[in-house]
Amino acid sequence: MSHQPYLTRIGGLIRDARRHKGLTQAELAQLLGTSQSAVTRIEAGKQNMSLDMLARIGDALDSEFVSVGYPGPQHLRIVGGRKLSGSIDVKTSKNAAVALLCASLLNRGRTTLRNLARIEEVNRILEVLASIGVRTRWLPDSNDLEIVPPERLDLDAIDVDAARRTRTVIMFLGPLLHEHPSFKLPYAGGCDLGTRTVEPHLAALKSFGLHVLATHGAYEATRDPAVQPTRAIVLTERGDTVTENVLMAAARHPGTTIIRNASPNYMVQDLCFFLEKLGVRIEGIGTTTLTVNGLAEIDRDVEYSPSEDPIEAMSLIAAALVTDSEITIERVPIEFIEIELATLEGMGMKYRISDEYTSANGRTRLVDLTTIAGPLHAPTDKIHPMPFPGLNIDNLPFFALVGAVAEGSTMIHDWVYENRAIYLTELTKLGARVQLLDPHRVIVEGPTRWRAAEVGCPPALRPAVVILLAMLATPGTSVLRNVYVINRGYEDLAERLNALGATVEVFRDI
Numbered sequence: 001m002s003h004q005p006y007l008t009r010i011g012g013l014i015r016d017a018r019r020h021k022g023l024t025q026a027e028l029a030q031l032l033g034t035s036q037s038a039v040t041r042i043e044a045g046k047q048n049m050s051l052d053m054l055a056r057i058g059d060a061l062d063s064e065f066v067s068v069g070y071p072g073p074q075h076l077r078i079v080g081g082r083k084l085s086g087s088i089d090v091k092t093s094k095n096a097a098v099a100l101l102c103a104s105l106l107n108r109g110r111t112t113l114r115n116l117a118r119i120e121e122v123n124r125i126l127e128v129l130a131s132i133g134v135r136t137r138w139l140p141d142s143n144d145l146e147i148v149p150p151e152r153l154d155l156d157a158i159d160v161d162a163a164r165r166t167r168t169v170i171m172f173l174g175p176l177l178h179e180h181p182s183f184k185l186p187y188a189g190g191c192d193l194g195t196r197t198v199e200p201h202l203a204a205l206k207s208f209g210l211h212v213l214a215t216h217g218a219y220e221a222t223r224d225p226a227v228q229p230t231r232a233i234v235l236t237e238r239g240d241t242v243t244e245n246v247l248m249a250a251a252r253h254p255g256t257t258i259i260r261n262a263s264p265n266y267m268v269q270d271l272c273f274f275l276e277k278l279g280v281r282i283e284g285i286g287t288t289t290l291t292v293n294g295l296a297e298i299d300r301d302v303e304y305s306p307s308e309d310p311i312e313a314m315s316l317i318a319a320a321l322v323t324d325s326e327i328t329i330e331r332v333p334i335e336f337i338e339i340e341l342a343t344l345e346g347m348g349m350k351y352r353i354s355d356e357y358t359s360a361n362g363r364t365r366l367v368d369l370t371t372i373a374g375p376l377h378a379p380t381d382k383i384h385p386m387p388f389p390g391l392n393i394d395n396l397p398f399f400a401l402v403g404a405v406a407e408g409s410t411m412i413h414d415w416v417y418e419n420r421a422i423y424l425t426e427l428t429k430l431g432a433r434v435q436l437l438d439p440h441r442v443i444v445e446g447p448t449r450w451r452a453a454e455v456g457c458p459p460a461l462r463p464a465v466v467i468l469l470a471m472l473a474t475p476g477t478s479v480l481r482n483v484y485v486i487n488r489g490y491e492d493l494a495e496r497l498n499a500l501g502a503t504v505e506v507f508r509d510i
């Protein structure tokens with residue numbers, strides 16, 4: 001077989017990665033010590049390359065194009081104890097991305113998602129979508145993703161490995177139930193936070209005639225089309241993904257569905273705004289009662305821009321606080337982080353915010369926030385999360401970190417997850433005084449004299465980022481191993497922190 005198609009494919013990957021990094025061909029050529037015409041030939045697939053050249057291109061573009069065998073896990077080496085400065089944009093959220101990718105299955109037309117987060121969680125879902133026949137492509141020079149569904153999904157061909165690495169596949173139930181009288185989905189994964197039941201999803205979707213049997217490694221779904229929601233669907237938990245699943249089922253139900261105890265959280269709002277673009281009418285967005293008027297068929301070419309991630313905003317605020325730095329965080333979705341800010345003010349944090357402006361979705365309110373360095377103290381009361389509007393559960397771990405640099409003892413109460421608080425004790429490896437009172441409560445005694453260390457990422461996204469941010473504050477060189485879990489939810493975090501003056505190097509075992 002000719003090697004030409006490989007060269008063309010690799011050339012295309014190199015071109016995409018170069019554009020994604022915002023480099024011209026001439027700039028890449030300079031980094032590689034070669035000529036622009038050589039880069040042109042490489043990208044066109046007209047140049048044979050040595051392994052050495054491939055490795056150098058990979059280094060220059062922070063991207064591995066060809067791996068010989070399994071590339072091995074990615075690690076970070078952090079030289080900490082430095083102040084950050086400058087400004088950074090908040091990217092769009094992982095949690096809206098996953099909901100919108102699932103919701104694109106409702107639409108026979110072309111869905112374009114603008115400025116989507118380019119994260120591993122999205123990559124896994126794209127693999128799942130590709131395996132069942134959905135065509136997706138990143139538009140050139142952008143984070144815009146185009147999605148075109150096939151005439152009929154091939155659910156039997158689903159990429160089980162990719163599906164099992166995310167929790168999102170559970171959100172296929174709502175979009176699929178109308179067109180597929182019976183189908184199988186692999187069990188959902190996601191952060192390992194203790195038992196995460198999907199019972200509320202199954203209970204709520206029964207109103208649409210969906211019956212799910214959990215068998216060996218898979219959910220077997222069958223649907224009785226005679227069953228339609230006749231009265232309001234009352235969720236037993238105000239969960240985000242369960243609300244999304246019911247919304248997606250309701251979107252293709254040609255009648256009115258009322259959802260009570262719905263989550264009004266940011267990703268649910270993004271999903272509602274997207275469904276509106278598909279022609280679905282929804283009343284009560286941002287409240288706990290949603291009234292949905294669905295459509296039997298949806299066939300529209302639509303575009304949507306998800307809003308900025310409040311959890312990333314909180315992560316960046318925590319990065320500033322732990323390093324005692326003044327940075328400007330642009331595009332902060334203020335409505336979804338107000339309580340966190342009020343709590344931080346209670347700990348002595350000072351900041352400035354700009355006037356409000358609107359996200360590209362035309363709905364979400366944003367501000368630019370500048371942190372002001374200064375001493376922090378423990379809050380008077382314990383810190384605990386609540387469904388929105390409340391302190392976001394995914395933001396809670398960052399308060400352990402802030403508590404570690406505040407004077408006094410901060411009590412964190414994670415009533416929601418069985419396991420997540422336990423991972424916060426990993427901070428002790430860096431010298432923090434974190435005491436686990438029980439699986440749900442920790443006390444953090446600050447301030448901390450940080451000590452550099454080598455730590456493996458806990459198997460949960462936010463606690464892993466907390467360790468990374470603590471390492472930014474820690475003088476000397478620390479190593480954080482196996483950061484896939486961070487890449488699942490944050491795009492180019494190391495590089496973006498480096499743009500603020502941090503020193504975070506990505507490396508792999510050879």
Ligand SMILES: CC(=O)N[C@H]1[C@@H](OP(=O)(O)OP(=O)(O)OC[C@H]2O[C@@H](n3ccc(=O)[nH]c3=O)[C@H](O)[C@@H]2O)O[C@H](CO)[C@@H](O)[C@@H]1O
Pocket residue numbers: 094095096098167195196197236237238239240241242267387393394416417
């Ligand atoms: C893809 C996505 O959007 N993931 C988010 C979503 O996950 P998701 O919607 O999947 O959250 P879960 O269903 O795991 O719910 C989180 C936990 O909260 C409990 N619970 C939740 C609501 C409630 O009213 N009562 C209650 O007890 C659940 O039993 C569970 O233990 O919401 C979680 C909680 O905000 C976030 O951590 C996740 O980042």
Ligand SMILES: C=C(OP(=O)(O)O)C(=O)O
Pocket residue numbers: 094167189190191192394461462489
């Ligand atoms: C718990 C989280 O995500 P997931 O639901 O994808 O596991 C998170 O975003 O912190």
